[in-house]
Amino acid sequence: xxxxxxxxxxxxxxxxxxxxxxxxxxxxxxxxxxxxxxxxxxxxxxxxxxxxxxxxxxxxxxxxxxxxxxxxxxxxxxxxxxxxxxxxxxxxxxxxxxxxxxxxxxxxxxxxxxxxxxxxxxxxxxxxxxxxxxxxxxxxxxxxxxxxxxxxxxxxxxxxxxxxxxxxxxxxxxxxxxxxxxxxxxxxxxxxxxxxxxxxxxxxxxxxxxxxxxxxxxxxxxxxxxxxxxxxxxxxxxxxxxxxxxxxxxxxxxxxxxxxxxxxxxxxxxxxxxxxxxxxxxxxxxxxxxxxxxxxxxxxxxxxxxxxxxxxxxxxxx
Numbered sequence: 001x002x003x004x005x006x007x008x009x010x011x012x013x014x015x016x017x018x019x020x021x022x023x024x025x026x027x028x029x030x031x032x033x034x035x036x037x038x039x040x041x042x043x044x045x046x047x048x049x050x051x052x053x054x055x056x057x058x059x060x061x062x063x064x065x066x067x068x069x070x071x072x073x074x075x076x077x078x079x080x081x082x083x084x085x086x087x088x089x090x091x092x093x094x095x096x097x098x099x100x101x102x103x104x105x106x107x108x109x110x111x112x113x114x115x116x117x118x119x120x121x122x123x124x125x126x127x128x129x130x131x132x133x134x135x136x137x138x139x140x141x142x143x144x145x146x147x148x149x150x151x152x153x154x155x156x157x158x159x160x161x162x163x164x165x166x167x168x169x170x171x172x173x174x175x176x177x178x179x180x181x182x183x184x185x186x187x188x189x190x191x192x193x194x195x196x197x198x199x200x201x202x203x204x205x206x207x208x209x210x211x212x213x214x215x216x217x218x219x220x221x222x223x224x225x226x227x228x229x230x231x232x233x234x235x236x237x238x239x240x241x242x243x244x245x246x247x248x249x250x251x252x253x254x255x256x257x258x259x260x261x262x263x264x265x266x267x268x269x270x271x272x273x274x275x276x277x278x279x280x281x282x283x284x285x286x287x288x289x290x291x292x293x294x295x296x297x298x299x300x301x302x303x304x305x306x307x308x309x310x311x312x313x314x315x316x317x318x
Contacts, residue, residue: 107135
């Protein structure tokens with residue numbers, strides 16, 4: 001099909017939820033894209049973070065092809081070699097001992113964090129930040145601040161409260177013995193690329209500890225070297241709760257190993273059982289060598305982070 005046919009077909013058949021550019025992309029190599037009519041473009045979107053290694057990277061292509069030739073799917077009810085290898089690489093790169101729930105998107109990772117927090121604490125209240133963005137599924141949307149996302153779907157999940165971002169006093173007043181968790185981004189992305197002040201997350205950690213609440217850190221935007229460390233939370237002393245991440249290599253929720261409550265969860269994620277996904281992720285996964293590379297390459301970039309805290313960060317949406 002040529003570009004005009006592709007565009008007309010999608011316009012006639014899709015729900016129309018996404019504002020689209022009048023371009024029909026059919027092929028990519030590295031940072032270059034080609035449309036159906038052969039025009040070349042420089043990819044400044046990067047799959048919204050999912051193609052940070054570029055398109056058709058030989059190592060990624062080889063890993064997917066090799067796995068597809070041996071096993072396409074292996075649900076979580078069975079053990080699998082690729083999943084085991086990937087989980088080993090992933091947990092070795094995390095800044096705290098962890099257990100991991102693999103899923104499919106940033107919003108789904110946030111949903112899992114919210115559920116795990118309620119299961120572990122027996123509480124229901126969630127405190128999130130104004131101008132924060134966590135996704136468009138019902139629980140994640142309830143934690144999201146922007147009215148234009150929330151209002152069409154009201155009423156949302158109850159027991160969510162929003163406080164000003166980077167305001168320790170306001171957060172301390174909101175968190176109490178009924179609070180299950182505090183959900184924050186280390187750098188607010190859609191809220192305007194707003195980094196937390198140095199020391200803020202450590203103080204939030206203390207508030208959570210004093211009230212028995214979990215600290216949930218949404219690193220969908222900041223994970224995997226985008227702030228100068230592999231995870232933005234490593235710039236502070238606040239690494240004992242749950243982290244949610246997606247994009248570059250892993251949509252997942254990681255919980256500190258001391259919160260060993262996974263067996264109580266009632267949800268099942270079938271797509272997390274695809275060995276081809278794990279082979280792909282493992283090929284791009286952050287081993288210790290990639291951790292050092294991420295810190296080195298991001299340290300001098302605009303929006304990098306020094307040892308005192310964040311000075312900038314990424315933008316975008318889930």
